Amino acid sequence: MSQMPVNQPVPQHEVIEVDHHASGVKCDGGNGVLGHPAVYYAFDGKPTVTCLYCDRIFVRK
Numbered sequence: 001m002s003q004m005p006v007n008q009p010v011p012q013h014e015v016i017e018v019d020h021h022a023s024g025v026k027c028d029g030g031n032g033v034l035g036h037p038a039v040y041y042a043f044d045g046k047p048t049v050t051c052l053y054c055d056r057i058f059v060r061k
């Protein structure tokens, strides 16, 4: 028996849409406490990438 929990808290990860032509994204965490050194992620054929620093999720439109 497996029941799916219905009231799971939603992770507060910011989702950022980027142009579908983009081959990658740069993330520096934005301003404030989530800021981190600028890093670049390539989509590499995937529809999304997740920043390892701030857990932002980048989605190609």
Ligand SMILES: [Zn+2]
Binding pocket: 027, 028, 029, 036, 051, 052, 053, 054, 055, 056
């Ligand atoms: Zn980031």
